[in-house]
Amino acid sequence: MNKTRLQLMLCGGTGCDSTGSEKVRIALLQEIEKHGLSEEVQIIVTGCNGFCAVGPVMVVQPEGIFYQKIQPEDAKELVDSHFLKGTPIQRLMYKNPANKKIIPKMDDIPFFSSQVFRAMRNKGLIDPEVIDEYIARDGYFAAAKALNEMSPDDIIKEMLESGLRGRGGAGFPAGMKWRFAKEAQGDVKYVLCNADEGDPGAFMDRSILESDPHSVIEGMIIAAKAINAHKGYIYCRSEYPLAVKRLNIAIEQAKNYGLLGEDILGSGFEFDVEVYQGAGAFVCGEETALMRSIEGKRGMPIPRPPFPAHKGLWKKPTILNNVETLANVPQIILNGGKWYASVGTATSKGTKVFALSGDVCNIGLVEVPMGTTIRKLVYDIGGGVPDKRKFKAVQLGGPSGGCVPEQYLDTPIDYEEITKVGAIMGSGGAIVMDNTTCMVDMARYFMDFIQDESCGKCTPCREGTKRILTLLENMCKGKGQPGDIEQLEELCEVVKHSSLCGLGQTASNPVLSTLKYFRDEYEAHIFDKTCPAKTCPALVKFEVDPNKCKMCGLCFKGCPADAIQWEKKAVAVIDKTKCIKCMSCYDRCKFDAIM
Amino acid sequence: MKNSIRPKHPDITSEMWDTIDEIIAKWKNTPGSVITVLRECQDVVRYLPSELLHYISYGMGLPLSQVFGVATFYSFFSLTPKGRHTIKVCTGTACYVKGIKETINRIYGKYNLKEGGTTEDRRFSLEGVRCLGACGLAPVMVVNKDVHGAVSADKVVQILEKYE
Ligand SMILES: Cc1cc2nc3c(=O)[nH]c(=O)nc-3n(C[C@H](O)[C@H](O)[C@H](O)COP(=O)(O)O)c2cc1C
Ligand code: SF4
Ligand code: SF4
């Protein structure tokens, strides 16, 4: 494709962009030009590399050297020492936290070496704004094959054989959904891509769209052929401006190459895609609400049946698939369903992308084979919990999901197995929590979210979630009453069983799962008026324990309200009349002396 | 549309009205485009005064109830004016676990500013948004277009003071 000697794959994803990768790019470019290396050394700005925790990151190809936390000032040394003299800079390499050994190559770093890249196969390897780079990695070969050599039934057969299940959360087999839509009567049909990514702690789909938008478009072309649709929409959150921009560029380029539009690749097949931006409503991720939203209405769910495969967008047969689901499709068509199914468990095939975050060392985007244990995800790839704190739970599935505590860490990543322990696979949000996270407060957090996002159509969802939230808020404020837990459980059951859409039906999960594993924390809030994790300000006394205070004065220095008296070699004292309960002293104290 | 039917509004200049007319003309015949029109108009005026919603309803030939219904349903749309600087605090799960709540409290303590609100001097507006995709930097705050990572309560005021 090009004859450069070195390619600098500099991450331009959201994480690295905000830690300054653009400045690094400019500095590198200047140094490269200054040394007359422009022909030999090429900078390629990629989408998220995955290892956001140590950004800005850059991989030097073909050597595969991984650099982290690069600053503009490092550009000179990089060019002088590495690109000219061939001596890579150790200072900027990854160090194994366990033994402080330097690991120069990306593939040897544990964070990457346990991963298997399928949906993210091109991440960090191509410039997402250049279609030729996608094509050079076999891009659009699958579309060509599907359009010219395969019948709709052939495509659906491969999809069924692959065992690919929807990655948007519900896990419905993609091939089956396509078959229903194919069999539905009608000359106008639609293919939709769900890029609404509502889980408020997840960014898998965003990264795929930003780093490899063509893979999703190609997946949609194949889906269109399978059901005989000629129009598609990608429903993307408006909070993702970069994803929208890259999708639009990708669509434009695909049109220019004859990969979208009339008579694609001479096959006689016609298909067009448009990006539709959402406007900030979680419920619009639900399929029927999403379709109402594209129609320009308030995004409220409607009862099913009729299912979208028969009556969807504008009442026409429609399929809706998640971004990650679609990004897997081209490889299934190219390599066969059997190949895809060769990885995974009995009922969950292939790989799953997770956005690993929270109290974990290696925050970032990871893709693992189904069947990998959650322990491996959190410890081997995630590097465990930082600051010598203790692991408490990992939350999967966001506001519709639940938490997996220590004792179930060996659960394999598998739709059914995860459900058994009270969580859900979800769309891929995985938030690690340490012992400073209060589980009652977490349940309150998710209920606050749900309550805010309920569209209000069903009374149990609208009113029930409000009442659940009030109960949880009271507990966090120290106003919990005996009997509250039972009332919570009852309300949760009602909301679960009498709501119309998935939002209401799953809204109770975060409460029920924390109740199941951390009932003692609820009880402590209600009966002892204490918060064991010490995160609910109303339940912290804001007193200094003289036995634990080491007289360091850290709390004093950070108090914004002048509420702490402290002198050298004296125990700190908090003036409660001045204290604004900001928790700063609590966070700063290294000796756990604030009660 | 003719200038004479444009309502008067202190926050909408005549250039803005021109742009608004262009937006309406562009989308008028596309079914389902009202959300797009509202977004593009909000980009121009920075919020959606009710006079503007009336104008859009008339221009698009849509019932006023549908335009208002859509504008109030989606959190992206604001019917009240915005401050000179928009602060977006991430209230996604990762940022919450890492302590964005204390940061928000500190902003409230200093500027008497709550989520969804604007300071009296229209210096700041504060919005809560869900996951900005930069969880590695949690807790995250975006002021206008600048992303700030690891904004602890202790650091937030110092950062905001730079925005006049
Ligand atoms: C309240 C609610 C929100 C949802 N949000 C999303 C979302 O943000 N992204 C997504 O892909 N699916 C979301 N879903 C699931 C979709 O309804 C749908 O099942 C999915 O997009 C189908 O694609 P898949 O089969 O490829 O997973 C949501 C469901 C509900 C009930
Ligand atoms: S369950 Fe909740 S979000 Fe879903 S339709 Fe009913 S009220 Fe709306
Ligand atoms: S909670 Fe905040 S205001 Fe109160 S004593 Fe601690 S640092 Fe000072």
Ligand code: FES
């Ligand atoms: S944004 Fe650069 S690694 Fe994720």
Ligand code: FES
């Ligand atoms: S939760 Fe705040 S950036 Fe992801």
